[in-house]
Amino acid sequence: MDAITLTSVTKAYGSLTAVDALDASVPAGQILALLGPNGAGKSTTTEMILGLTRPDAGTVRVFGRDAVTAMRAGDVGAMLQNGALLWDVTVRRLLRLMHGLYAHPLPLDEVIERAHLGGILPSNTNKLSGGQAQRVRFALAIMADPRLLILDEPTVGMDVDSRRTFWASMDSLAGGGRTIVFATHHLDEADEFADRIVVLDDGRIVADGTGSQIKAVVGGRRIGFTGGRGDHTGLAGVVAMERRGARTVLTSTDSDATLRALLADLSVADIETSAPSLEDAFLTLVS
Amino acid sequence: MTTLAHPPSATDRTPARPGSPSIRQERRLLHYLGQSITIQLRDWAFLGFVIVMPTSVYLFFVTIYGGQSSGQEVAAFMMVMMGAYGGLGAAMNAGSQIQSERSSGWFRQLMLTSLTPTQFVLAKIVTAVAVVVPAISAVFIAGAACGVRLDAGVWAASLALMVGALLPMVVLGLVIGLWFKPQTATAVTTFAMLALAMLGGLWFPLDLMPAAMQTIGRLLPSYWVSQIGSWPLTGGAFPWTGVAVLVGWLVALAALGALGYGHSVRTSRR
Structure with a gap:
């Protein structure tokens, strides 16, 4: 079964066509990297898969259902680019607030362990470093125990060490058969971690294949x-x-x-x- | 392409949860509501503002007018007017919370849970009511300290009626938060609150104003909040006109809110 099916999906903002008749499907269990320059349509595409944005034309199906239904059922977890955290509460309270809002959440202890949040539970959300905030966002992404995980530039603001730890914890999650779609600017991450790389430019797919297939485009x-x-x-x-x-x-x-x-x-x-x-x-x- | 069935992960290894989907829905709403109220009532700065403001204005006016022969009666009616004013501020400021959650993008994060938009709005409204109660109560306590003596039933009825009558103002706060940019919304909220308080006769009785302004005042929800709130004190015919005006505002604002909600989802920061 496909985790995601996009059928001639189009989305325009005024005269700017962000996503242009996109066709793609992502089989369940695949790890896919979404690459593209700024403004290529990566964020708009992920927003439509998450049900935050509705396409102007075409259909988005997530595990055979519409995006919002899949989200409400707890099938999808996401880490938004610069996703906000509730201001001026402790990390513990934030996690507790969110934990009650999912259909079938992972146990809170497991979330804390996987996102390495044990040390910062009493910290206030407005005093977190960039990397710590990113770990909290990651915790929110996996809390639903989703079958599909969407990560928009997950390692932004992390140092080399945190990036390595992050991908290690992703590895253990992927082992459970989850489908993972991530957008990134670190091409080495895409090369190392993804089964498949899709390159977007101007709202269209310009390349789709494994890392070595994509590299073969250049040749020599x-x-x-x-x-x-x-x-x-x-x-x-x-x-x-x-x-x-x-x-x-x-x-x-x-x-x-x-x-x-x-x-x-x-x-x-x-x-x-x-x-x-x-x-x-x-x-x-x-x- | 893999054709493997989904391995025993995610939903499969999640033990079945008891209860029907609708019970889980209700539990989710109650959870979000409880957490929101807890967070709101721990915001001492906000609580202090909505409580201290009307209470101190009330004490100021009572000190000025309280010495007159009808002092106790004046103190009682002013208490209801200032209670309405405090409730107005608390109700509308509930909009500032949704606005800050929207501008920061937290709202989008909430839309990535099983919480539905309707549940979100419901919880915000009940949270706002929770803040209205201490705001009015504080003025009532100040009134009691200034010598206002009423039956327990009258206190309770006045508080309950005002909380109910303030519902359209809670929705107004939400609507402003949904429709305006964060920087503008705070200013619009304050301006609307002052305009409603002044024109609705919460600071100076409507009877002392020119006829044209009285007509405007009688179309405003703020006027009817104080009228309905003082009905247990005055007795007489219940102000059903006020109920009609309030329901009219509630329907119109709810419609604007529903429109603004879609607007908010689309324009919330990425």
Whole structure:
């Protein structure tokens, strides 16, 4: 069964078309990363799946039901971008208030443990750091014990350490067979964590596949080195050359042949060969 | 694409909850209501404002006029007028809470639970009533301290009637919170409260005003709050005209509120 089915979903704000006849389905159990530049339609799409925004045209189905019904039934949990917390109450009171509002919530102790909130229960919500507030939002997202979890830029404001802890706790949640959809600007997170990556631009899907499929869009290998300031575009396999400070980066369709030719130049040093990153693919797709 | 059935997680491993869906719905509403009232009544700054303001104005007026021959009677009627004024402020300020929850985006978070919009609005209205009661009671206590002596039944009837009569004003607070931008809403609430108090004769009796203003005053809910509230003291025919005016306001404001609710969901901050 599909967790999410979008059928020619369109949403416009005035003359701006935020989401343009989007068709997509997400099978249950999948972990999907939603990428796209600002204004690509990521937030509008997630809002329609959550039932916060109604599409102008097309249909949104969540586990075969309409979005609001699925939300009320406790099938969906979400972490909104910059989602607000109730002001000037303790974290404990906030959690207790929310816990009574779900159809079949996880036990409160389990929520506190999974979101690592044990240490900040007596803290006032207006004195939390960015990372702490994000953990509280995460707690609210999983509290419903949802089958579908939607996370809009979940690791914004977290340091490297918190990000790692966050994804570790996500891993244990995903193990339970939950469907997870997350939007992110950290492409490494998408690459590492998602089964599938969907790239949105101007409200349309411009790429849809696994990380390696998306990277294949760019193709070729990168060869970086210092020295050798001459023109290398004539070498075998080279399709592009770029200078980044002291380094030169060649894009090649045949890195072996390019390297053989390149090594004839004795001033070339510190050679590095790499596959194109997801970022390269992303920039190519949305440029 | 995986075709596996949903593994034993989420709903499956959740033990069945007793009770029918409607009972769970009611329990959810009561839970939200209880929590909201607790949070509201712990807001000492807010409570202090809605209680201290009308009580001190009342004591000020009683000190000025109280020395006259009909002092005790004046003190009693002024008590009802100022009680209505205090209740008005408390009722309308309930709108400031929904407004702050909206501007911060907390409202959207609530819409990601099983709480329905109707339950949310109901809970907010009852919470507002909960704040109205201490606001009126404080003025009544000040009245008693100033020598107002009434039967227990009269005190209770006056309080209960005013709480009921203030219901349209609670909805007005909600409507302002729903329709105006946060920065504007506070100003609009204060302005509307002062206008309703002045034109409705809560500060100076309507009888002392020019005829045109009396006509306006009789169309305002604030005037009828004090009229209905003082009926247990005066006796005579019950002011049913006032009930009609209040019901009219309630219906109109409820309609505006229903429209504003959809507006609020769409424009609340992301």
